[in-house]
Amino acid sequence: MRGNLKDADFKMALIVAFGAFVVIGVTPFAIYRFAAGQRLIGILDLAIVTTIGFGVLRAWRTGRSERTALLMAAMCSIGCVLVAYLGGLAGVLWVYPVLLANFLLVPRLHAAVLSALVIGSVAMLDSVLATLLHKAMFSVTTVEVSLFAYVFAWRSESQRTQLEAVAAHDPLTGASNRRNMAAELKAAMADSERERAPVGLLVFDLDHFKAINDSFGHEAGDRVLVQVAELVRRHTRKQDRFFRLGGEEFGLLVPGADTTVLRRIAETLRSRVESEVRCGERVVTMSVGLASYCPGESAGSWQRRADLAMYQAKREGRNRVVVDAGSKHAAARETKAPGDAAKS
Numbered sequence: 001m002r003g004n005l006k007d008a009d010f011k012m013a014l015i016v017a018f019g020a021f022v023v024i025g026v027t028p029f030a031i032y033r034f035a036a037g038q039r040l041i042g043i044l045d046l047a048i049v050t051t052i053g054f055g056v057l058r059a060w061r062t063g064r065s066e067r068t069a070l071l072m073a074a075m076c077s078i079g080c081v082l083v084a085y086l087g088g089l090a091g092v093l094w095v096y097p098v099l100l101a102n103f104l105l106v107p108r109l110h111a112a113v114l115s116a117l118v119i120g121s122v123a124m125l126d127s128v129l130a131t132l133l134h135k136a137m138f139s140v141t142t143v144e145v146s147l148f149a150y151v152f153a154w155r156s157e158s159q160r161t162q163l164e165a166v167a168a169h170d171p172l173t174g175a176s177n178r179r180n181m182a183a184e185l186k187a188a189m190a191d192s193e194r195e196r197a198p199v200g201l202l203v204f205d206l207d208h209f210k211a212i213n214d215s216f217g218h219e220a221g222d223r224v225l226v227q228v229a230e231l232v233r234r235h236t237r238k239q240d241r242f243f244r245l246g247g248e249e250f251g252l253l254v255p256g257a258d259t260t261v262l263r264r265i266a267e268t269l270r271s272r273v274e275s276e277v278r279c280g281e282r283v284v285t286m287s288v289g290l291a292s293y294c295p296g297e298s299a300g301s302w303q304r305r306a307d308l309a310m311y312q313a314k315r316e317g318r319n320r321v322v323v324d325a326g327s328k329h330a331a332a333r334e335t336k337a338p339g340d341a342a343k344s
């Protein structure tokens with residue numbers, strides 16, 4: 001499954017919020033430490049603020065939120081142990097927000113390891129936690145905070161995943177929805193240009209679907225849509241992306257397929273629908289348009305070419321496959337120069 005954009009947005013928001021809290025929260029203490037002549041802790045505070053500040057800027061610029069979040073969590077974990085070592089009890093208080101931040105910023109396993117190291121290191125500092133009782137209280141309270149943060153991170157992640165799945169899929173057919181398609185097309189275009197591999201798009205629309213609804217009812221129409229979606233899934237590969245574009249119109253993104261392969265896939269799907277999908281005794285058919293991606297064009301232009309080919313299939317009598325004109329020229333070039341034809 002492709003990396004989740006929404007997940008990256010969520011992580012970026014956490015990084016920025018955490019960075020702002022660290023900069024605003026720690027800077028006054030750094031100034032205080034210098035004013036009080038405690039230069040070592042002052043320098044440490046300043047190093048933490050600077051590293052976190054640069055981390056946020058770097059994540060913002062590069063979009064690499066995962067690695068930055070891990071660096072930030074590691075920096076704060078090491079920093080709070082050193083501050084506890086140098087500053088005594090005052091430093092111990094920073095352990096609690098750092099434990100929470102670890103579980104919000106990085107994967108749970110990494111956070112658990114970092115947090116265990118922080119708790120273990122600080123608990124061993126006799127200069128800070130002098131008695132066994134203090135050590136026990138510190139350990140119990142920090143483990144409680146960590147467990148709570150662990151459960152919270154785990155539950156919110158699974159709910160986010162569920163919400164994203166619901167928002168990205170059509171509930172009737174389980175196909176991805178139009179909203180998801182824009183991002184998938186862009187990613188497929190980038191892959192195609194980077195790997196110099198072809199990628200194709202099929203757009204298909206059931207024929208006379210209104211008549212099916214009118215004759216057999218809306219629920220029977222829904223069952224036809226489900227049958228078509230199941231058939232498409234049975235006859236496509238894992239890396240192909242299936243979308244419901246609305247009503248009785250679907251899209252199929254086929255990475256690695258040149259125009260010839262794409263036409264074969266389209267023809268297979270069209271003929272399978274005709275021979276296998278039924279509403280009562282009525283044969284269901286569909287019209288298919290296909291377009292191979294031309295490097296450099298926009299996602300909108302690519303999809304429009306597939307749409308226009310599909311409308312042409314409707315005009316020419318339905319239950320047929322039409323290859324968009326631009327893709328036909330590309331196919332002719334592929335045939336002339338088989339050495340250049342990408343793998344299918």
Ligand SMILES: Nc1nc2c(ncn2[C@@H]2O[C@H](COP(=O)(O)OP(=O)(O)OP(=O)(O)O)[C@@H](O)[C@H]2O)c(=O)[nH]1
Nearest residue numbers: 205206207208209210211213218219221222247248
């Ligand atoms: N059962 C069902 N029908 C739907 C759904 N979404 C859209 N429709 C119906 O699909 C029908 C589409 O009709 P048209 O756009 O006229 O297309 P068509 O009858 O298939 O005609 P052509 O596309 O020209 O072959 C309309 O009657 C919509 O109400 C749905 O989720 N379930």
